[in-house]
Amino acid sequence: MKAKKAKTKTAREGLFPDVLYLNGTILTMAETPCGAEAVATLGDKIVAVGKKAIIRKMAGPATKVVDLAGKTLVSGLNEPHNHFGVYGIYALRMVNLQSPPLGPVTKIKDLIEVLKEKAGKTPKGEWVGGRGYDDTLMAEKKHPTRQDLDQASTLHPIFITHVSGHLSVANSKALEIAGITKDTVEPAGGVIRKDPNTLEPDGVLEEMPAQALVFRHLPPVTMDLRLEGMGLAARDYLQAGVTSCSDAGVVFPGVGNPSEILAYQRAIKEGLVPIRITMMVGVEYLLGPDGRSPSFVTGFGDDCLKIGPAKIIVDGSIQGYTGWLSTPYYVPFRGDSSYRGYPVTAPEKLNRLVLEAHKAGCQIAAHGNGDAAIDAILDAYELAHKKFPRPDSRHRIEHCQMAREDQLDRMAELGVSPSFFASHTYYWGDRHKSIFMGPERAVRISPLKTALKRGIRFTLHSDCPVTPVSPLFCVFAAVNRMTRNGEVLGPEFRLTPEEALRAVTIDAAWQTFDEKIKGSIEVGKLADFTILAENPLSVPPERIKDIGVREVIIAGKSVYKAD
Ligand SMILES: [Zn+2]
Known part of the structure; x- marks a missing residue:
């Protein structure tokens, strides 16, 4: 009697998986590879990963069986810094x-x-x-x-x-x-x-x-425009296989508006944005009007929408001649051979903002492209940790383009995590060499491999819309370090495809303190997957950027399918 009753229960009621994924390559990105051949999900979670023969037997009468037909199922791709x-x-x-x-x-x-x-x-x-x-x-x-x-x-x-x-x-x-x-x-x-x-x-x-x-004189952005824009962004990000992303510019001083946070709440509630969003919020807004009264800090929210780090801009852009360097630009800016760029946030102010945000319990994400900016950020992080020791703060450096080897030592020591904009090598690498940085410094932009050798955990981003959103392109750039002209810039800093893929999956989840709930295909984690036409770990490295995204699964549901 009991057995009969159980047999008639549907998957929804909890006895059988909702979906099984079979007959493809499974890239779990888990710390210990388990030779996964198949995955089962129930609701928004992964309930089994393992041998095909065993997983197949879990199917109930209402279980949907997805035949991957040789495609690759990877843990959902994460875009860790974009707009x-x-x-x-x-x-x-x-x-x-x-x-x-x-x-x-x-x-x-x-x-x-x-x-x-x-x-x-x-x-x-x-x-x-x-x-x-x-x-x-x-x-x-x-x-x-x-x-x-x-x-x-x-x-x-x-x-x-x-x-x-x-x-x-x-x-x-x-x-x-x-x-x-x-x-x-x-x-x-x-x-x-x-x-x-x-x-x-x-x-x-x-x-x-x-x-x-x-x-401040531009016409105000209405809520309708924000929502329409987010719907459009979701469409393009899903096409690129993105299941999670961090918006690096929410409520920026001077241009931002708190209605951006409200827009995210509405867009997610109304189903316009199925992608999981982490908001990097401008530090001034986060700390409140008096600079020391935050009403929420990093981690507030849920697995669909949460407050991420406090964001601080410390310098500008190397290719805009506004990145802040310790030694002058290669081709002098407007004939000034001593010009090194400049800080957008002066060190004294930076130290104060970092200290307050750190004390409040925030993770911090500081934008630093030039090595002088990176020095200032590391000084501020060190000072904050000295005054208010806090383990595992995971403070970040955004872009981190001109990081020197001695700065990587400090990052390892302080537990600082960079998010590298490694696609610079492709989009601006040739011009970094001939105009901005010169041949010696250009070869070591985004020093990924030496960061990895020090045990530094980092991520790779597109800074979309600065470059088109595409975690696979970020992987391609990190693995090949190829410029537009086809030159390999600093081959010794290249990553293996697997190392690069970690930076847009499990390490990106870790960077937002989410490694226990997503970032790899393991039992109990969120069922977020990107299904790729080919395996990025086995195609020729220069073809990684061209791999097609076939389908995107978020919280166990298919939210995008290529025609
Ligand atoms: Zn950015």
Whole structure:
């Protein structure tokens, strides 16, 4: 009697798995490989991993059996530093000014034409926005100026951003609305570039403190636009196989708005975003109005949406000449052979912010590209740990591009975890060598292998929309270190495919304190998987970026399927 009753129970009631995955390669990313051939899930969890013959026997009458047909099932891919929240807004509101292969602009005239066309369709007086221009990929090898943008329109305020996000250009109308003149006092941590002859602003604004002078006049982002943008981002991220991601710019000082957090809550509740989101929240907002009263800290939330680290920007971008270095740039900036970039957050302020956030119990994520910025971040972390010892704080350094070997020693000692923007080697590697860093420093950007040898746990990111979202591309970049011109930059720093894949799965989960619930295919963990057409550990390394994402499973449910 009892047995009969049990037999009629459905999988939903808990006796049988909901889904079995068979006949494919299973990359569990677990610490101890178990020779997994099949996986079973029930609800949002993994309930069995092991031999096919055993797993197959677990099927009940309502269990769905997925035949992987030779495809590869990997623990869900995690994008550890990107700008999911603004990605869609940029795409909806700003025209694409990137250079090939990502956009149409090869010279300043192209850029003007694209903006002119957009202005032609925009009512007079309304803002025209553009994104992603790259000065060193345009024929003139210079930033456009206000005069260039005035050729697109003088009747519309125009505001465009550099591919790095660290510089913007405004036309005369936009400068007028923002009240920026030759007498405007330059805000700390930002630069209002001037025409050397007239001393008038030339339209180029460096770093957020200066960019914010214009940003605050842009039309407000409505909740509807935020939600539409997040839906669009979810679509593109899922296509790239992403099951978890960390938004590295929530409520940024100068441009951010607390409604970004509300938008995430709504987007997830309304089913627009199935991807698990960790929010890196601007440290100033997190610490409250008096700088010492946080109302929530790292970890608050659930496995769909949570507060991640407190985010601090310490310098800018190497390819924008705003990264802060200990020795000068290779090709001097505007003829100044002593120019080394500059801090966006001065060390004294950085130390104070880090100390408060650390004391409050936050994890910290500090953006540092240049080695001088990395020094300042390590100093601040060391100081905070000395004053308030705290084991396993997992403080992060974002991008960490020019980290020196002695800095890796300090990171290992302090338990600091970098998130490397290793795709720099591909997108900017050639120009790092010939323009920004010179041959000696360029070969050792993103020193992945030597970080790994010291036992440092790190992740790999796209910084999307700076580069297109694609954890597989990050793996490709880390494994090959190939530039656009096909040169291998610093072969000794290359990772194996398995090491690189860890940085977008289990180590990315670890970096957000989630290694016990996700990041590998193990019993009891969340059923988040990415199904790939081929196995990234066995295809020729240069083909990893081209592997197709066939399906994405989050919390046991299929949320994306390639046609
Ligand atoms: Zn970023």
